[in-house]
Amino acid sequence: MKFYEDMASAMENLTKRGAFLTVKNNNVVNTMTIAWGYIGYSWNKPFFVAMVRPQRYTQELIKDAKDYTISIPYSDKMKEALMICGTKSGRHIDKEKEANIKFLPSQKVESPVVDDCDMYYECNIKYIDVLDKEKFPQELKVNYPSDDYHYLYYGEIVECYKK
Numbered sequence: 001m002k003f004y005e006d007m008a009s010a011m012e013n014l015t016k017r018g019a020f021l022t023v024k025n026n027n028v029v030n031t032m033t034i035a036w037g038y039i040g041y042s043w044n045k046p047f048f049v050a051m052v053r054p055q056r057y058t059q060e061l062i063k064d065a066k067d068y069t070i071s072i073p074y075s076d077k078m079k080e081a082l083m084i085c086g087t088k089s090g091r092h093i094d095k096e097k098e099a100n101i102k103f104l105p106s107q108k109v110e111s112p113v114v115d116d117c118d119m120y121y122e123c124n125i126k127y128i129d130v131l132d133k134e135k136f137p138q139e140l141k142v143n144y145p146s147d148d149y150h151y152l153y154y155g156e157i158v159e160c161y162k163k
């Protein structure tokens with residue numbers, strides 16, 4: 001499907017209850033909950049832009065990974081799994097086991113998707129940026145009490161589909 005076809009629902013559900021950002025680096029797979037992100041179009045390509053704080057285990061894995069996936073549930077059935085993956089670190093737990101989720105092979109990238117979600121984006125990482133504290137307006141600095149400014153992962157959407 002076209003990257004923009006289900007964009008309103010994808011963004012609504014991403015921001016309302018969260019989604020899984022899943023990364024595979026060598027043989028290690030981890031997923032974490034995200035609620036901030038962008039679907040857009042740059043350099044004549046569709047992109048998802050994911051925001052990852054420096055202290056996340058995900059950051060350790062994604063910084064030199066090739067790709068990542070976004071798996072978005074459109075209902076509350078993954079609520080508990082999103083909570084676990086959004087509050088516990090893959091450094092300390094096996095999220096597949098503890099959150100009772102299942103990783104499934106993706107169609108075009110090495111990072112897997114999370115089974116039983118409704119919308120999937122498979123993304124090849126093309127550009128990495130980090131937010132600049134000096135350019136941040138005072139009113140938004142409340143989001144960074146520990147100065148943990150996000151890394152931005154521009155992932156070219158190479159495949160997207162509904163369950």
Ligand SMILES: Cc1cc2nc3c(=O)[nH]c(=O)nc-3n(C[C@H](O)[C@H](O)[C@H](O)COP(=O)(O)O)c2cc1C
Pocket residue numbers: 017018030031032033034035036037051052053055056057058059082083085086087088089090091
């Ligand atoms: C609803 C929700 C949304 C979140 N969104 C983000 C996000 O966009 N970026 C981020 O770095 N952390 C976000 N987090 C926090 C991470 O998911 C959380 O710190 C997680 O335990 C990191 O896992 P990891 O250490 O295995 O990477 C969110 C958490 C929740 C519950």
